[in-house]
Amino acid sequence: xxxxxxxxxxxxxxxxxxxxxxxxxxxxxxxxxxxxxxxxxxxxxxxxxxxxxxxxxxxxxxxxxxxxxxxxxxxxxxxxxxxxxxxxxxxxxxxxxxxxxxxxxxxxxxxxxxxxxxxxxxxxxxxxxxxxxxxxxxxxxxxxxxxxxxxxxxxxxxxxxxxxxxxxxxxxxxxxxxxxxxxxxxxxxxxxxxxxxxxxxxxxxxxxxxxxxxxxxxxxxxxxxxxxxxxxxxxxxxxxxxxxxxxxxxxxxxxxxxxxxxxxxxxxxxxxxxxxxxxxxxxxxxxxxxxxxxxxxxxxxxxxxxxxxxxxxxxxxxxxxxxxxxxxxxxxxxxxxxxxxxxxxxxxxxx
Ligand code: SF4
Numbered sequence: 001x002x003x004x005x006x007x008x009x010x011x012x013x014x015x016x017x018x019x020x021x022x023x024x025x026x027x028x029x030x031x032x033x034x035x036x037x038x039x040x041x042x043x044x045x046x047x048x049x050x051x052x053x054x055x056x057x058x059x060x061x062x063x064x065x066x067x068x069x070x071x072x073x074x075x076x077x078x079x080x081x082x083x084x085x086x087x088x089x090x091x092x093x094x095x096x097x098x099x100x101x102x103x104x105x106x107x108x109x110x111x112x113x114x115x116x117x118x119x120x121x122x123x124x125x126x127x128x129x130x131x132x133x134x135x136x137x138x139x140x141x142x143x144x145x146x147x148x149x150x151x152x153x154x155x156x157x158x159x160x161x162x163x164x165x166x167x168x169x170x171x172x173x174x175x176x177x178x179x180x181x182x183x184x185x186x187x188x189x190x191x192x193x194x195x196x197x198x199x200x201x202x203x204x205x206x207x208x209x210x211x212x213x214x215x216x217x218x219x220x221x222x223x224x225x226x227x228x229x230x231x232x233x234x235x236x237x238x239x240x241x242x243x244x245x246x247x248x249x250x251x252x253x254x255x256x257x258x259x260x261x262x263x264x265x266x267x268x269x270x271x272x273x274x275x276x277x278x279x280x281x282x283x284x285x286x287x288x289x290x291x292x293x294x295x296x297x298x299x300x301x302x303x304x305x306x307x308x309x310x311x312x313x314x315x316x317x318x319x320x321x322x323x324x325x326x327x328x329x330x331x332x333x334x335x336x337x338x339x340x341x342x343x344x345x346x347x348x349x350x351x
Contacts, residue, residue, distance in 0.1 A: 022249045043227050070089065145295050156271060188210060198270070219346075229343065239344065244345070
């Protein structure tokens, strides 16, 4: 991940790209199976110095998500465009790196007396871990609810990480807007970790460098969709260039405007977009169905901003057309009967 050779460019040049790739994630279809997380981990962070990192994560919402409580750790920009101060997540916030007593329980004949116990990378019992609150959600009977929130670097169009780097080590690739760290330039000051409001940059304490999602750029160069996107068994993901009018990402983001970013108020113009979840109808206190949805509007607005209300109106109206026996191009696009329809030009096999 080396920066193109030449004079040190300005921040504006580091942030510029000719085109932009984007990911769309349909939260109505994500089943929390973690296949995307495993695909990413196996490729990029399955190594001793990176066990605590998940460049791709799926956590249960509402909840502290991943890294833990990232929404309370600042970074990004305020409404006037000024940088907001940010905090560093701890190693435990990033999910710890448990080990288990497999040897003792499974290979030394103790399975009848002992059980598998995790040990924190810091020693002792873990205080928190990745997906610690899985499927807890919120709401009270008879209207409990949750949904899954997959997250990775947004490859933002105005990345706070680039702005914050004192070494000018972070840049957007000209050809597709992927945000990369030049590890030869990085000195591990971690300004990028604090500045990213999504806390999607991770510190490698062994190499003393910052690392993050690289959107599988060696695959992108060969027209293979990034591993998290391609490995999703639920046809939840779409990937492609935002300006490619034939791509599903363009249709969902620009044409139908039903895919919107998480926390747009952070001011970094993210390029991961979400189709918000349509939850079941809520019950009233007499157990009769109401016209309200189980996931409160205020919760959706808290994640996706006010735009989410228009999106929900569109999604519900289009779904109703189908229910009434009519047709809806949008619903057909969201269903995608062929996986190839989701990845635009990035359908080559990862051989
Ligand atoms: Fe940088 Fe964070 Fe945006 Fe990724 S999500 S480009 S790390 S500011």
